[in-house]
Amino acid sequence: MFTGIVEERGEVVDLERLGDSAQLTVRGPLVASDARRGDSIAVNGCCLTVIGLAAEDGLFTADVMAETLSRTALGAVTPGQLVNLERSVPATGRLGGHIVQGHVDGTGRVLRRDSTPQWDLVEFALPATLARYVAEKGSIAVDGVSLTVVDVRDLPEPAFTVALIPTTLDGTTLGHKRVGDEVNLEVDVIAKYLERLGTAASAQAPRQGAPA
Structure with missing residues (x-):
C-alpha cells in the first residue's frame, strides 16, 4: 500500500x-x-x-x-x-495522503492549466467509467500523487480540477505536465467498495411482492 x-x-x-x-x-x-x-x-x-x-x-x-x-x-x-x-508504506508509517493501492484504474489527460503565484489549477479529463468515483473535496491519485479534488464536471466530458501547491510542483512530475499529456489515475478504493456493497445488497434484496 x-x-x-x-x-x-x-x-x-x-x-x-x-x-x-x-x-x-x-x-x-x-x-x-x-x-x-x-x-x-x-x-x-x-x-x-x-x-x-x-x-x-x-x-x-x-x-x-x-x-x-x-x-x-x-x-x-x-x-x-x-x-x-x-x-510502500510500512505499517508504522504515517498516512500522509490517502489509501493508494498502486492499481491504476485508467488514464486521463491534462485539459487546462492556470498558473498563479501561489499554485497551479489543473483540469484533467477522465474516463466516463471512473467519473462516478470522483467527488468534490474527495481524494484521487494522479501519476501516484495524492490530490484533493477541487471540483468535478460531467459536460462536455467528465473532468476534475486540482490545485497544485509549490511543494507538489517542485517535487513531482506534475509541475511539468502540459495540456494533452497523459496521466495515470487511481480513484478512491473506498468509493469502489461502497458501490460494490450497494450493488450486492440491491441484488440480494427481496423484490416487492415476493416472499421474503
Missing part, C-alpha cells in the same frame, strides 16, 4: 520490450537505497515489484505486465523521462 506522497522524481533508464510485457529500469537513489528483490515501488502510481537492483548506481528494475502496459501510461515512457517514485 502507498499514500500518494512522492518521495523522489526518478529517471527512466530503459524500457525493454519482451513481447507482451516489458522490463523497466529506473534511477531512483533514495528508493533504491534500501530496496530488496520483491519489494514494491510505485512508479507514476503503478505498483511494481523489484526484480533487480544496482543500488550503488541508484538503479532498480521491475517487470511490467501486459495488463499494466495496456491500462496505464507506463508503456509510453522513454529513457530520460522523469517519473514519480514512492516506496
Whole structure:
C-alpha cells in the first residue's frame, strides 16, 4: 500500500520490450537505497515489484505486465523521462495522503492549466467509467500523487480540477505536465467498495411482492 506522497522524481533508464510485457529500469537513489528483490515501488502510481537492483548506481528494475502496459501510461515512457517514485508504506508509517493501492484504474489527460503565484489549477479529463468515483473535496491519485479534488464536471466530458501547491510542483512530475499529456489515475478504493456493497445488497434484496 502507498499514500500518494512522492518521495523522489526518478529517471527512466530503459524500457525493454519482451513481447507482451516489458522490463523497466529506473534511477531512483533514495528508493533504491534500501530496496530488496520483491519489494514494491510505485512508479507514476503503478505498483511494481523489484526484480533487480544496482543500488550503488541508484538503479532498480521491475517487470511490467501486459495488463499494466495496456491500462496505464507506463508503456509510453522513454529513457530520460522523469517519473514519480514512492516506496510502500510500512505499517508504522504515517498516512500522509490517502489509501493508494498502486492499481491504476485508467488514464486521463491534462485539459487546462492556470498558473498563479501561489499554485497551479489543473483540469484533467477522465474516463466516463471512473467519473462516478470522483467527488468534490474527495481524494484521487494522479501519476501516484495524492490530490484533493477541487471540483468535478460531467459536460462536455467528465473532468476534475486540482490545485497544485509549490511543494507538489517542485517535487513531482506534475509541475511539468502540459495540456494533452497523459496521466495515470487511481480513484478512491473506498468509493469502489461502497458501490460494490450497494450493488450486492440491491441484488440480494427481496423484490416487492415476493416472499421474503
